[in-house]
Amino acid sequence: MRKLVAMGALALFLSPATAALAVPMCDGPDFSELDSSGHYRYSEPDESAFAEQRLNAMGIDASSTRFWNGCIQTFVRENGHTTMRFYDPDTLREVPVN
Numbered sequence: 001m002r003k004l005v006a007m008g009a010l011a012l013f014l015s016p017a018t019a020a021l022a023v024p025m026c027d028g029p030d031f032s033e034l035d036s037s038g039h040y041r042y043s044e045p046d047e048s049a050f051a052e053q054r055l056n057a058m059g060i061d062a063s064s065t066r067f068w069n070g071c072i073q074t075f076v077r078e079n080g081h082t083t084m085r086f087y088d089p090d091t092l093r094e095v096p097v098n
Contacts, residue, residue, distance in 0.1 A: 024086040024095040028070035047089075048072075054092060071095050 029042040044067060051072045052065035065074040072087040086095040 023069060024071045024097055025069050026071035026086070026088050026095060028067050028072070028089040031067070051087075051089060055087065058092060 029044075029047055031040065031042050031044050031047075033041040035041045048065045048067060051067075052062050052074065055062040055065070055072070055074060060074075061077040062074040063077070065072060067073065067089070068086070070089070072089050072092075074085060074087065075082050076085050086097065087093065088095055
């Protein structure tokens with residue numbers, strides 16, 4: 001019984017750590033950065049639209065694009081299926097999730 005409780009506690013303790021390892025991280029724009037006149041330097045809707053245009057120009061059928069953890073998060077339609085993918089905003093390389 002003690003062994004079962006110990007294994008359960010260990011599983012609960014490690015679960016958040018394994019989930020955190022699956023999160024993609026990128027060095028995208030800082031949408032809270034202000035310019036010298038006090039206006040936001042980057043607009044997330046504008047940057048997302050531009051990123052989607054760049055992906056489409058590369059032949060990636062991207063839609064519903066936004067930024068998440070600094071990465072470009074988009075939905076890609078391929079072979080009749082739509083999947084969520086992440087891309088580095090600088091290189092546009094796909095960022096693996098796991």
